[in-house]
Amino acid sequence: MTAKMNINVLVQKIISAIQAGKLMDEQRKLPSEPVLMDYYQVTRYTLRSALQQLNTMGYIYQVHGVGTFVRQQQTNESMALEHNGGLSDEADRVGRSLTTDKATEKIIPASEAEFIPETVNFDKDEMLIDVTRFRSLDGDPYVMEHSYYLQSVIEEIPQSALFGSLFHYFEEQKSTQIGFIDQLIMSEPLPKTASDFMKLPIGSPSLVVQDETYLNTGQLLAFSKQYYNFKTAKLFVVKKVHSKSKR
């Protein structure tokens, strides 16, 4: 039996092959597309879909008329913003460990939330699950995460999920598949609760990611604000530039 081939599997295969050093030559160049198609027994569409994902992830880049190249691995000091999974998955990917030191959970009406999304209007009586988590990376205070989950969408959050990966908890349930997350990145002075946790002076800088998580149905699931330790937190993004054809 041959394993079922699809894009996600192919992406993983190529990553493994690259990491094992089996695929690229001394100039970090991969075999040409026809060769890879033959090797993995897929069509060009499937291959290029996989390469596109690897491109987005910052693993490779392609040069028209020349070839496909493996990028130098970016530093593991930073966490990729566009990883595919939760923050703890991304920590794993770069060989680090994210743990939840403390978590609190309570239920409040939307009118009592400290912040709400600017773009989404919902009933002020909507009940929210108010979750705050204090999380460490390799044992060092890393981020305070303050989230509100719509109780109408996710009835309850078990304690076990609070201390593990909330992302996985949602993904495991068929009714709460995450589709996309809007992220607003800014800098603010660190609030007191977070500065206590991080043992930083009040008013220290803080990297803040405010996000809104939507299901694959477009339904808002949650919104949150994450305060990162400015001394250690770095987020990584690769931006691709598509040159215009109309010049």
Add this chain to the structure above:
Amino acid sequence: MTAKMNINVLVQKIISAIQAGKLMDEQRKLPSEPVLMDYYQVTRYTLRSALQQLNTMGYIYQVHGVGTFVRQQQTNESMALEHNGGLSDEADRVGRSLTTDKATEKIIPASEAEFIPETVNFDKDEMLIDVTRFRSLDGDPYVMEHSYYLQSVIEEIPQSALFGSLFHYFEEQKSTQIGFIDQLIMSEPLPKTASDFMKLPIGSPSLVVQDETYLNTGQLLAFSKQYYNFKTAKLFVVKKVHSKSKR
């Protein structure tokens, strides 16, 4: 004569149609793919490539088995990190104006640079064009940008480009087509030169984007550090989640 159709043109056509309100219904739903294929006279590949770009830009989302929907426009308080162009283009897109108030340019050896990329090694004698720009958004101090350009790649930078769009200056020259940009996002206390410009106390928080710009050949063109005004700067990213097929 019919206009030549391609993905970039199609993307623009769809955006225009959406903004004119001609394409979506009351539920913000677009016509199905077969209908759009017929309407724009393209195949599914071309159509879906365009929809994929719109998805990445945060304009639309697709729901399996249901349809394609237009997203509520995100606030124009923020600048999209993954825009396609320079910062001034992105300002234009959200209806704001980015101007350069002051710019300095000098040539130094790499050994005298205040910072260099962690992942790239180059000769310490490499000559760099050291550019600092103070830029305002709608008249308010917005960002201090400190960049180093490799003189071996871009011989010189005209004063006119310094006060306009450096991005366009590079894109206009065939030998310096930008391919991708690595961006590291963090928070740091504002340095003095920037705090003077922004009229903020020294030590205020600051949103910092450290980036490395590469040509489409993979050659490093420049690296820079941008200090944003924490009171006004917000960066926007949409993260797509691809659910795994291996569950």
Add this chain to the structure above:
DNA sequence: AAGTGGTCTAGACCACAAG
């Protein structure tokens, strides 16, 4: 001229949601 990646066509089957 040869080889590379970029775009595009035409068609098929699968997975999911809703009636």
Add this chain to the structure above:
DNA sequence: TTGTGGTCTAGACCACTTA
């Protein structure tokens, strides 16, 4: 069952780089 988007195949031609 129908209609939607998601994946995949097979093949073609174009644009770019290098020799």
